[in-house]
Amino acid sequence: MRRFFIFAAVFAVLVGLAGLVLTRPQRVDRTQLDGITPDLARGETVFYAAGCVSCHSAPDAVGQEKLNLAGGRRFESDFGTFIAPNISSDPVAGIGSWSALDLANALIHGTGPKGQHYYPAFPYTSYANMTAEDVASLHSFLGTLPAVTTESTAHEVGLPFNIRRGLGGWKLLYLKPGWVVDGDLTDQQILGRYLVEALGHCAECHTPRNGLGGLKRDLWLTGAPNPNGKGRIPGLTSDQLDWSEADIAEYLKSGFTPDYDSAGGEMVEVIENTSRLSDDERLAIAAYLKAVPVPQIEPPSE
Amino acid sequence: MMKRFSIFAAGLLTVAAIGTAIAHEGENPAVKARTSIMQLYAFNLGTLGGMAKGETEYDAEAATRAANNIVVLTQIDQSEMWPAGSDNVTDPSTRALPAIWENFPDVGAKGQALADAAVAMQAAAGQDVEALKGAMGNLGGACSACHKAYRAPKD
Numbered sequence: 001m002r003r004f005f006i007f008a009a010v011f012a013v014l015v016g017l018a019g020l021v022l023t024r025p026q027r028v029d030r031t032q033l034d035g036i037t038p039d040l041a042r043g044e045t046v047f048y049a050a051g052c053v054s055c056h057s058a059p060d061a062v063g064q065e066k067l068n069l070a071g072g073r074r075f076e077s078d079f080g081t082f083i084a085p086n087i088s089s090d091p092v093a094g095i096g097s098w099s100a101l102d103l104a105n106a107l108i109h110g111t112g113p114k115g116q117h118y119y120p121a122f123p124y125t126s127y128a129n130m131t132a133e134d135v136a137s138l139h140s141f142l143g144t145l146p147a148v149t150t151e152s153t154a155h156e157v158g159l160p161f162n163i164r165r166g167l168g169g170w171k172l173l174y175l176k177p178g179w180v181v182d183g184d185l186t187d188q189q190i191l192g193r194y195l196v197e198a199l200g201h202c203a204e205c206h207t208p209r210n211g212l213g214g215l216k217r218d219l220w221l222t223g224a225p226n227p228n229g230k231g232r233i234p235g236l237t238s239d240q241l242d243w244s245e246a247d248i249a250e251y252l253k254s255g256f257t258p259d260y261d262s263a264g265g266e267m268v269e270v271i272e273n274t275s276r277l278s279d280d281e282r283l284a285i286a287a288y289l290k291a292v293p294v295p296q297i298e299p300p301s302e
Numbered sequence: 303m304m305k306r307f308s309i310f311a312a313g314l315l316t317v318a319a320i321g322t323a324i325a326h327e328g329e330n331p332a333v334k335a336r337t338s339i340m341q342l343y344a345f346n347l348g349t350l351g352g353m354a355k356g357e358t359e360y361d362a363e364a365a366t367r368a369a370n371n372i373v374v375l376t377q378i379d380q381s382e383m384w385p386a387g388s389d390n391v392t393d394p395s396t397r398a399l400p401a402i403w404e405n406f407p408d409v410g411a412k413g414q415a416l417a418d419a420a421v422a423m424q425a426a427a428g429q430d431v432e433a434l435k436g437a438m439g440n441l442g443g444a445c446s447a448c449h450k451a452y453r454a455p456k457d
Contacts, residue, residue, distance in 0.1 A: 230390050231397065231455035250355070254439070255446045260347040261340075262442050264449025271446070 043141025090147035117167035129198035192288025248286035365427035
């Protein structure tokens with residue numbers, strides 16, 4: 001996964017520097033957050049469903065320590081290393097001084113409080129579909145987590161990739177809010193779509209990317225090369241994943257496959273998060289996966 | 303002429319490739335041995351998992367047998383089953399990551415964590431289905447903790 005994000009970042013910069021397009025950072029209209037009463041319990045669900053903890057907890061933190069969102073995980077690449085920042089409630093080292101609007105701009109538009117573009121290693125291309133209510137609730141929930149004073153570490157990325165302005169071009173191409181799977185869906189599938197496409201960012205790993213690091217939306221969830229070496233991130237479309245909906249929900253809860261193999265690799269941290277959702281939510285994810293269209297073209301067999 | 307030659311060459315290459323693929327099947331008995339143990343874990347977990355999920359009726363004796371088996375499996379000395387050069391970069395027939403050979407103490411600790419979880423299951427499995435369900439999480443967690451760090455996804 002890491003390498004892919006990095007590709008995305010690198011090409012973003014290149015596209016931008018080539019002068020193709022230099023876009024201004026987009027922001028949320030502040031009235032969108034008016035009149036919303038944040039719901040802490042909902043914020044906690046969003047926090048786990050969106051997997052914030054998997055990237056922003058300190059490397060090797062276990063159990064309760066994971067709620068110290070000190071950052072520090074390294075996303076390595078040939079071009080340099082991105083380091084997840086501190087997003088704890090500390091007002092100086094973390095984001096404790098951020099308003100809900102600041103958080104909405106970061107999650108929905110990939111735009112920082114100073115108007116800077118974020119690298120897509122932060123999966124805001126998914127979060128772009130989050131509701132304003134969920135952002136506000138998540139903002140309140142983050143405020144209840146411990147303040148950690150660990151300074152965020154600067155990315156170890158050299159010229160020209162460290163010019164954030166260049167990301168504008170990439171965003172114009174690949175930051176596309178809106179659903180991939182559309183059409184006649186049941187309420188359950190619509191819930192599942194929100195959990196997968198907006199919050200869970202499952203596609204970041206399970207969908208192949210093009211040369212510019214953008215997701216191939218026509219091969220949505222059909223599986224992808226493993227960016228960390230041998231093997232393949234499995235496809236989740238019904239032609240490849242023939243498990244029942246109950247089996248899929250069970251895997252997202254306990255990590256057990258129908259044959260009682262147990263999940264491995266990067267999926268283990270995803271399951272730590274999905275195991276905290278409700279049975280109904282896990283079944284909704286499964287129902288959505290059954291509705292993802294099987295593409296007519298063969299996915300490349302790398 | 304050139305074209306025929308390349309078709310011929312391509313044919314030869316394919317034959318060679320199939321040859322190596324076949325040669326790899328069962329080429330490394332150590333890989334076969336260790337994946338067989340893994341399969342036996344999974345089979346016995348299946349007995350317990352079926353009861354935990356209510357797919358099969360709870361049966362204290364059958365559950366205890368499965369738990370006993372898992373405990374016995376964790377006692378097998380696997381030292382000879384992980385020889386150098388049987389990682390997935392060197393040998394395409396395995397999913398074992400090279401990191402195993404750089405972190406033997408940690409791999410051992412993860413094996414021990416599984417052994418402990420299996421003993422806890424052994425104590426729980428015969429009591430009642432609630433106790434069995436309670437022990438299931440740690441057992442599965444011990445499998446995944448090792449697969450997270452040391453196993454590549456399938457091809």
